[in-house]
């Protein structure tokens with residue numbers, strides 16, 4: 001079925017279309033089988049692949065009603081929220097327009113705007129200076145130890161992008177012990193380097209490859225100690 005604008009959200013479209021979008025979300029959240037996730041993904045225009053979504057979903061379900069932190073709002077946000085019903089799900093976003101576009105889809109979304117002050121081109125100096133990768137986060141984020149974290153933001157593909165240096169580093173500090181961490185776009189040098197340094201090569205469980213980006217799964221048993229600054 002052809003979807004003209006998968007990013008339009010649930011608020012737009014005809015009644016049957018809205019019903020279809022909502023049903024696919026509910027079905028895939030309640031029964032996250034691959035076919036249900038594949039349909040939801042296609043209808044909603046989610047960028048992560050079915051295999052990648054399924055891997056994260058399996059970790060969330062395994063730790064039922066878990067504490068789930070997601071860097072980046074997206075067309076998959078309502079799926080994560082529904083999947084983790086009864087748990088705590090929080091999203092962090094740095095693009096204000098995108099923040100409003102996604103959060104207006106449901107009052108149940110808990111999301112915070114954050115500001116990354118890094119530039120992708122500075123990553124080589126930043127990686128050796130963990131204190132510079134710290135940043136202010138809301139207490140609703142720092143007061144929680146997160147069981148599952150999905151890092152799919154901020155933007156990290158052009159020189160002036162903030163890059164994912166901070167989101168990967170902060171994840172290493174915010175996780176529970178143990179925790180499952182998923183990082184998208186690990187085919188890129190910066191994500192690869194920061195994951196290896198701060199999440200640990202020894203903790204790598206799987207890498208799910210796709211043309212849209214590789215998703216790595218890390219199982220962390222010991223969180224990084226706090227740094228000053």
Ligand SMILES: C[S@@+](CC[C@H](N)C(=O)[O-])C[C@H]1O[C@@H](n2cnc3c(N)ncnc32)[C@H](O)[C@@H]1O
Nearest residue numbers: 046047048072073074075076095098152153154
């Ligand atoms: C890389 S996307 C991935 C979203 C979701 N996990 C998915 O697979 O579809 C997430 C980030 O892209 C940025 N973004 C901005 N405009 C966007 C758009 N039109 N579509 C998707 N992401 C957008 C947002 O700031 C957001 O934090």
